[in-house]
Each structure stands twice: as C-alpha cells, then as structure tokens.
Amino acid sequence: MKHWRNFDLQLVGIPLGLVFFSVLVLFAISRWPTSGVSISTPVHQALYAVIGLALMFFLTNFDYRLLRSLSLPMYLFAIALLGVVLVLGHSAYGATRWINLGILPLQPSEPAKLFLVVLLAKFFADREERMGSLSTLAISLVLVVVPAAMVLIQPDLGTSAVFFAIWVGMALMAGMPTRYLASLGVAVIALLPIVWHFMGTVKRFQYTQDRLLIFLDPQKDPLGSGYNVIHSLITVGSGGFLGHWFSAGTQSQLGLLRVEDKDFIFSVIAEQIGFVGILLLFAVFVTLLMRIARVSFMAADTYGRLLATGILSMLMFQIFVNVGMNIGLMPVTGIPLPLLSYGGSSLITTLASFGILQSILLRHQKLVFAAG
C-alpha cells in the first residue's frame, strides 16, 4: 500500500539541487583553458542525471520488499561484473576500475555497493532473532569480504573500505553485539603490520601503499604521488573565508590539480565558494543525511530500516573520506563525492538509492485508518 502523502520532497529536491550544482561547476571547469576537462563532461553528467532520475522514480514506485527476493541474484551479478573488470577492465590513473561500454564507462564497484546493502539488509533481517550467533557474524563477513577483495585487487582501497563501512553501520543497527565488533577491530589493528608488509611485496599494491605513505608525508615526492595532496590543500586553502566565486586567476584554473572533475572536485568547489559556502554545503549534506536517518527510523519493517541504514552508512562514509582527502585529513583513495563528482556509475547508483529510500517511506504505515 502506497501513501503518497508520505512522499519526502527533500529526498528528491536536495539530490537534484546538488547534481545541478555539480553540472554548473563542471561547466565552469570545462571553460578553463588549462583544464583537461572538455564540454562533454557537464553534458554527460546531465545525461547521467536524467538516467539516474528515471531509475529513481522507477524505484520509488517499486515496492522495496520485492528487492528482498532479488537481492541474491543482484549480488551475484555484481560479483560477476567485478570479475569482468579484473579480466578485461579499462585502466585509468594506475588502477583498473572501468568496463568500457562506449558512451557510459561502467564502474561496477559503484552499483556493487548498493547491491551489497540490499543483500546484507535481507540477511540481517532474516536473522533478526539470531544476531548474537557467531554464524551471523561469519557469514555476513564473507558476503562483504568477497566483493571488497575483488575491488581491492583493482586496486581500489577506498571503495573496499566503503564495503566495510556499510557492514559496520548495518551490523550495529541490526543489533550485533558490540563486543564482536570491538574484538574484530582489535584483530584488524593487530594484523595491519603483516598486511603492510605483504602489500610491499606485491607489485599491484605498491600503488596503494604509495598513496598511504604520501598522506603521511606529501613532500616526499612533491611532483609525483604527493603532488595532488599538496595542490588540493593549496587550492582549498586559497579559497579563504569568502571564496572567489569563479572570478579569473584562481588556483584551480591553473590546471595543476588532477582529476579536478572527479575525486578532487571538492577542492575546486572549496576554492570557489570559500569557507562560508562550504558551511552551507555541509548544512545541505547534514539535512540530507538526517532525512535518510528519518527514513530508517520510520521504516515499517526491519528490512526497510536496514536498507536505509546501509545507504546512510555508504553515503556518509564516502562524503567523509572524499572531503577528508581533499583537505588532508584522509589518504587519497579514489572515492567520488556523492552527487558532486563527475561519473555516471556513481551518480546513477546514488540517485537509485534515493529511489529505494522514498519507496520505504511511502510504505511505512502498515495500516491507515480512514480519517475523520
């Protein structure tokens, strides 16, 4: 039973506004002579947004409870896609993350995040009564580790971290005993030195290791790996309190930043709109995440609540890591900023997840009594 009066306009309006802003920024970047971004970038982004919106409205109408039975095939499909990338992917900036589909290069790790949320929600909801059992912990971990490992091999440390963030958020919400999580955390920290040593010996992971080391000391290689860390800080910092608002002669226009349309779009935005503007942007993000939290709170069933929680963890973690790496708070790991970074897979996935959220909201009351 759908109840359109429960429709949350903010859950559509805010993402739309952010995408619109993103297209504007991309357009401005494409006009700078030194940037490697062409006019096709904002045009494509707008096109992806239209596709994403269509999917979002489709999922709004689609009863999210039906996803429950579809979740395992979707998950397996995502695994298969990730496998395809490993076999015949398209490489960019030292990592192989794309499948080339002509106009829309697909980055399967993006939809894979959402598919994982859908499957974990079903799994935890099925085991609602057995959250304390060790098998719940073990099986759910396996479900996460398989795609996370495949993404890690690409190598894409950031996205595989997103998978774990999703798991932590959903496990906590589902009621997994905190002692499990605490001991797991201790184990990971204990294993870190061994993993680090292992990464040093495998050539494919040295790229990841480089990025982590550079985070600790960007000046070690200012023209190589440390380059973007330094320049993103200069770019963000020179925005100052009020920003430049797309006037001539700004730092980002020099074209020294790399991937300024994707992972580092936040730096460009921060320079242009300044600290005041960024606070406004954060307020928008906080409002949006609060609305998602509200969905989780109001959901009719455990399944819906877990879905919303998973999406919330996914988005919040990505925003935190991406903004963090732009301002020198996190290592550079190639995570896009949801709704703002250029990229079809990420944008369409994010918009689709808003469709699912809306669907949960529209069906949150089990019974409605005639008013009156």
Added chain:
Amino acid sequence: MRKKTKFLLLRSLIILVFAVLAGRLWYVQVVMGSYYKAQADTSKIRLEPVQALRGIIYDNKGRQLVWNAPSWDAEIVPHGIPDGQAARIYSLLSRLLGNHPTARQIAKIVKENQWQPYEPAVIKQHISASKAMLIMQMHTRLPGVRADPTTVRDYNLDPAMSLSHILGYSGIIGAQQYADMKRLYPREHITSLDQVGQTGIEAALDPYLHGSNGTERVEVDAGERPVRTLSRGTSVTGDSVYLTIDARLQRQVASDLAAALNHVGLRRGAAVVEDVRTGKILAMVSLPSFNNNWFSTPITLKRYDSLLHDPGKPLSDGAYQGVYAPGSIFKVITATAALQTGVATGSRIVEDTGQIRLCSIYDANACQVFKGWTWPRPLGPENVVRALAQSSDIYFYTMAGGNPNIDPNMPYIGANRLHHWALQFGLGSPLGIELPGEAGGFIPSASWFDKLKPTPGVKNPGDEWHIGNTYNMGIGQGQNQVTPLQMANVTATIANGGTLYRPRIVDRITGRITPRKGVSKRTRTILPFVPQIIRRGFIDPGNLALIQEGMHESVTLPGWEGTSYYVKDPRIDAAGKTGTAEATGGANAWWMGYAPFNNPQIAVAVVVPNASSEGAYTAAPIAHKIFEDYFHYKPTKPDWLVDVSRQLTSTNGSA
C-alpha cells in the same frame, strides 16, 4: 539498546562527522588561508603546452612537399605584468616590434585575454630571431613578455608546381575552431596557439596532421618567464600524409598548361591526370595559382584583397571546385545512354545533314534550326563510333531528342534518361575526393526545368522543357555544368571497363596518432590505400567497346577526320574526345581521353575556360604533352638532382 537511543546516536554521529570536517576546513581555509593564498600566488609552477609538430605531407614517391620551419612568437602572459607598469611595458614592446602592433593594440590584446591570466597571449607571430633574442635579453625590463619558439609551415615548393590548392595552408586556430577541436579531440590538448589547417589537404586531414600536444610543468619567475622545467611531457608529431600526386608529373603538367595558356594569352586553365585502375589522382593543376607561404605567416590585408579580387580566381581550384559547361565531351555520356537504352546500336546509321529543322505543326514556316558544328558541311552517314570520332552534333541531337526530319516516331533517349545516365557516371554531385569544397556541378532534368515554369501572377522568363533543351543537353550545352575532375573520372570509367572509382588524392597515412583512438608506440600505417568503387558493371561490355572505339577513332582517323588529331601519336596510342562549350565570356575548350588504348593506364581531362577557341586546337595539344610527360619522361638530369636544385632555388627565393 533501544531504537530511540540508536537513532539519537546516529544523528549525533552525522553532526560529529561534519563538525570534524568543518573544523579542519576552518583551519585550512581561515586560519591557514592567507598562508595557502600566498603559496598559491608564489606558486611558480605552470602547466605549459608542448606544441606538437604538424605532420609532413609527401607525394606518392615520398618527396617532401612541406616543411616545419622554426619561428618565434612574441607573447604576453597577463598575470606577469606588474601593477602600474603595463603602459611602460606595452610601449617598450611596441617599439621593439617596430610600432606594429602599437602599444594601444597590445593593451587591447592583453585585455581580451585577461580572463585566462596564465595563458600566453600572442602579440605578434613570426618575429625574427634577432628580435626574439632581444626580448629575451631584456626580460628584466619586460616582465610578463616572452619570446617563444614555435614552428611555421614552409611550403618550400617550386611555384611552377602549382600544388598550393591541393596542399592548402594552415594558420593560427580561430575561436570557433578552438572550441570545436577541444571538444572533438580532448586527447590532443589543443591550445589557443595551435596551427590548424584552413584549406586543402591541410584542412581536410587536420585531425591526422595536427599531432598531439604535450604538457610540461615549468617553474616561472615573477615575470612569468620559464626558468626551469620540472617535468617534461612529450608531444607526438602529427601523422605523415602521402598524396597520390606525383610531384614530378604535377610540375610538368603545370608547366605544360602554363606554357600553352601563355601562348594564347590566357591565365585560367585546369588539368587532371587520374590512374584509371585505382582512381588515384596523379596530377591536378589549376592555374593561376598562389603562394601558400603567404598564408602561413599571417597574410597582409592588401595581398589577400588582391588575391580575392583577381579575375583569374587564384584562390579556388578550377580542377575540382570550378564548374564549366562540358560541350561535346558530354557526347560520351549521351552515346552510352543511347546504347544502353537501345536507342542506338553499333550498326544503326543516322544521316548527318548538317542541321535539323523543327517546324511548328500548325505553321510549316515557323521553324527552328539546330545546326551541327560543321554547318553548312554535312558529315554524312554516321554510326555511333564515327559520330563520336567526328563529334557529330546531328547524330547526338537525334539520339537525345529524336529527329522529325527522319522519322517523327523514332525512339530517343529523352531528358530524364539522359539525366539518369549522367548521374550514373557520377556527375551532378561531388565524388568525394579528400579535399574540402568539392563542387558537384549540375545536370538539368525535365522535372527541375518544370519547377522553373512561370507561376501564375509571377512574371519570369522560365518556360517549359522542349525538344531544343534535350538537344542542347545531348551535346553538353545548356545548363550542364561539370568539373574537370568529374570528366577525368568519367574517362577513367570508360577506360577501365566500366568501374566508377571514387577519385582519391590521399594515398596513405602513416604515423602514431589515430584521432580519437590514441597513440601507438611505433609508426605504422594508419590508413592504407584501398580503392573505393562507387559503381561498376552498369555499362554493357559490348556498348563500352563501341564507346572506346569511337574515342580511339577520334584520335586515329586519317588526316583531320577525327577531332582529336593533335593527340595522334603512335607511341602513345590515345583515345579521347574533344569539347567546345559555348559559355559567357568565350567558349570553353575541353579534351578528355586516356592511353594507351589497349592497356589503359591514365585518364586526362583538360579545360581552358573562355578560350574562345575549340578544344581540338587549345586543349588537345596540352593533353598530348601530358601523355608525353607520363609515358616518355626523359630527365635531363637525374631525378633526385632536379628535385634538389628546385628546392635550393626555391629556398633562396623565399628567404
């Protein structure tokens, strides 16, 4: 944990995350803001484009037709001009450059480029090396001003070669081109200083010739002058284009044509030589020509104006952009149409009485007379072979529109079928040679003519299609318009047994860059030559043999009986057709043909527009010379020596 507590924690977590981020941003943007701002301002690292060299154009034997010569540009980087010193710098620079441009003009250029303050704006292109050195030495007094090495296209050719139309020229990229190319070729890193082809092969193959720019990170001083290269990005030279043109033959054809034109006191003329087996254009000359080096350094307005208003139209290529009435060479098409439609057979005879009289059915005295070119002399009984050889107008009038003087009910081709057959031979639309602006010419049809009919209430001189129009069409007069390239291609089609090739001027492209695909590690053939067939097998072999025989007899008939007597030469054994087309400004003289008759290799078409003389006298001898050049070339010096000495003289000439 209770549900409510969980959500309270969740909300707190959201706030906490953004509080941490905002705190860090406060530190980076507000506390450290001025520090980073200062770093940005003193950050002297710039991304500079490394301009790729344009690809080289060669002829089919690998002779180089164009060079990249070193040159210098004077530039200003707007960001490097210190506050309050602009006026002094502009006036000093203007004096150094000989008051051209003036200080005011420099200020204007800089102002226009203020929106991209780190990009060098070109103040003057192609300054001398000594001026460039002077600017570099005076850098302390000229902050923001730079002299940058660049290259300029040097079409280091013998002007007598007449390759300017084909090669075209390149010039600095226009604003619209810049926007388009940035969009189309994102990998090539197009800059606003790039040279881009504007006409000819330079324009048509610019995506291949352009090359891929690199970027290097350089450290600049306060005056935006590069002082240290931090990392060098390599550019990739553009691809090499090999034309089908044989430069040696091209030069001879041009000099033959020039000599013949000079002899009769004319300036305009065009000739095309095509390989009948592949559609490759071996030579294509249009006179008068121009020197494309005038365009590679920005051309002066005065010179451009004089080129534009020259009645000889030196800027357009008469061989593929010029359209002319074909005259009797069109009879080859009429003959094919007649044979294919069954109107004519090899044995069918039409009596050439010198004229056809068309009288009104109402009034036997209201007559229109269509005379043959031999009037009052009749040519006598003609079959298709003889009619072609002697260019009988009466025969082809009869074929095209019927002849009431012989039999009012006889079959004829009619305008519509004639139109159809002209189009079968590729007339009426561009053939698709790899050059910009190819003309398509025009072939009239009855339905087109009907559109010109007077409409009620509008008085115009148009009238209905009548038999006279068909007559005119049948002998290539009236509205028929063709290019020499099209007629050379028609000849090639007849010579090679009925295969209509797309005429080609690009033999192959080699290099490392494929547009939109990327750069390969080594040089390879990117575009090999593959002949392209537009149409084949559309003419019956028996009919084709008759046409060939007719063209052969035009050359071989004894004495002056065939019209192509000036091409008679047993060593060459050519076949061909003359044409004299009435045109405003004097008749166009045409000749088209091929050789050798038994094993055709090349087709030739020559036109001298407004020659006021017959094709047989003016055009045919030129074609004969061209055949001699091709089949019986005897170098007085070894070939390489001729090339070297030509290049040396032309280098001296242009320096």
